[in-house]
Amino acid sequence: MVQFTGQLNNAFSALADDTRRGVLQRLGKREASITELAGDFDMTLTGMKKHVQVLEDAGLVVTEKVGRVRTCRLGTRKLHEEQAWIAQYQAMLEARYDRLEDFLERTRGGDE
Amino acid sequence: MVQFTGQLNNAFSALADDTRRGVLQRLGKREASITELAGDFDMTLTGMKKHVQVLEDAGLVVTEKVGRVRTCRLGTRKLHEEQAWIAQYQAMLEARYDRLEDFLERTRGGDE
DNA sequence: GGTAAACTGAACCATATGGTTCAGTATTGC
DNA sequence: GCAATACTGAACCATATGGTTCAGTTTACC
Known part of the structure; x- marks a missing residue:
C-alpha cells in the first residue's frame, strides 16, 4: 500500500x-x-x-x-483522498446499517 | 451562523x-x-x-x-459536515478553474 | 543613500498530544 | 475470600502547536 x-x-x-x-x-x-x-x-x-x-x-x-x-x-x-476516506467510512456505516436491518428482519421472522 | x-x-x-x-x-x-x-x-x-x-x-x-x-x-x-466542507472547497476550486478558462477564452479572443 | 515595507528566523511561552508507568478500584470466577 | 482481569486516574515525558516578540535581511522608493 x-x-x-x-x-x-x-x-x-x-x-x-x-x-x-x-x-x-x-x-x-x-x-x-x-x-x-x-x-x-x-x-x-x-x-x-x-x-x-x-x-x-x-x-x-x-x-x-x-x-x-x-x-x-x-x-x-483537491482533497480527493480525504473525500474518499470519508465516503468509504460512510459506506461502511451504511453496510452496517443494512446488516442490522437484515438481522432484525431475520430475527423478526424467527420470533413471531 | x-x-x-x-x-x-x-x-x-x-x-x-x-x-x-x-x-x-x-x-x-x-x-x-x-x-x-x-x-x-x-x-x-x-x-x-x-x-x-x-x-x-x-x-x-x-x-x-x-x-x-x-x-x-x-x-x-456520519461526517456529513466534513464531507460538505470538502465538497464546497472542491466546488470553489472548480469555479476558479472555470473563471480561469473564461479569462483565457476572452483573452485569446482579444489577442488573436 | 536612507527610510520604510515585507518578510524571515530564532527564541520564547503556554498549552495540547501521544505516549508511557504506576498505583489504584471494581468485577469476575474459582 | 482471593487472585486475576479490565479499566481508570495521576503523574510524567518528549514533542508539536499556535501564538508572540525582537532582531535581522532584502527590496522598493524618494
Missing part, C-alpha cells in the same frame, strides 16, 4: 483549524500576500507565516516570492 | 491520526473493548483509552461500560 496515511494526516490536521480553513476560503476569492492574510485574520506576520507553511506542507497552498512580497495561492491538492 | 467550526475542528483533528482512523475501521467490523483495541494496535490500555476519548469527544465513537469492560462502538456522527 502506498503511503497515503501521511497525506491524510497532513491534510486532516491542516483542516482542523479555523484560521487555516479561513485562509483557504480567502485564497479562493483572490491570491494574497502574507501581510494581507495576517491583516485579515488579525495576527502577526510570523503567526500567519506558520499557518501558510502548514497549508503548504499539506499541498493546499503554493507560494511564490517575488521582490519582497510572498504571494499565496491555492495549491494543487 | 451556528458553531459548526468546533465540530469541524474536533472531527478533522480526530481523523488526523493513523491509530484513530484504524480504530474506526476496526469498529466498523465489530464492537470491541479497550483491551482488544489496545492489543490490536499494540498500545497500552491507557494510551488506547485516550484515543477512544478523542473519538468519543468528536462523536465518532460511543462507549458503554458494563461490568468491568467498556465496549466501544461507532457513534452517530
Whole structure:
C-alpha cells in the first residue's frame, strides 16, 4: 500500500483549524500576500507565516516570492483522498446499517 | 451562523491520526473493548483509552461500560459536515478553474 | 543613500498530544 | 475470600502547536 496515511494526516490536521480553513476560503476569492492574510485574520506576520507553511506542507497552498512580497495561492491538492476516506467510512456505516436491518428482519421472522 | 467550526475542528483533528482512523475501521467490523483495541494496535490500555476519548469527544465513537469492560462502538456522527466542507472547497476550486478558462477564452479572443 | 515595507528566523511561552508507568478500584470466577 | 482481569486516574515525558516578540535581511522608493 502506498503511503497515503501521511497525506491524510497532513491534510486532516491542516483542516482542523479555523484560521487555516479561513485562509483557504480567502485564497479562493483572490491570491494574497502574507501581510494581507495576517491583516485579515488579525495576527502577526510570523503567526500567519506558520499557518501558510502548514497549508503548504499539506499541498493546499503554493507560494511564490517575488521582490519582497510572498504571494499565496491555492495549491494543487483537491482533497480527493480525504473525500474518499470519508465516503468509504460512510459506506461502511451504511453496510452496517443494512446488516442490522437484515438481522432484525431475520430475527423478526424467527420470533413471531 | 451556528458553531459548526468546533465540530469541524474536533472531527478533522480526530481523523488526523493513523491509530484513530484504524480504530474506526476496526469498529466498523465489530464492537470491541479497550483491551482488544489496545492489543490490536499494540498500545497500552491507557494510551488506547485516550484515543477512544478523542473519538468519543468528536462523536465518532460511543462507549458503554458494563461490568468491568467498556465496549466501544461507532457513534452517530456520519461526517456529513466534513464531507460538505470538502465538497464546497472542491466546488470553489472548480469555479476558479472555470473563471480561469473564461479569462483565457476572452483573452485569446482579444489577442488573436 | 536612507527610510520604510515585507518578510524571515530564532527564541520564547503556554498549552495540547501521544505516549508511557504506576498505583489504584471494581468485577469476575474459582 | 482471593487472585486475576479490565479499566481508570495521576503523574510524567518528549514533542508539536499556535501564538508572540525582537532582531535581522532584502527590496522598493524618494
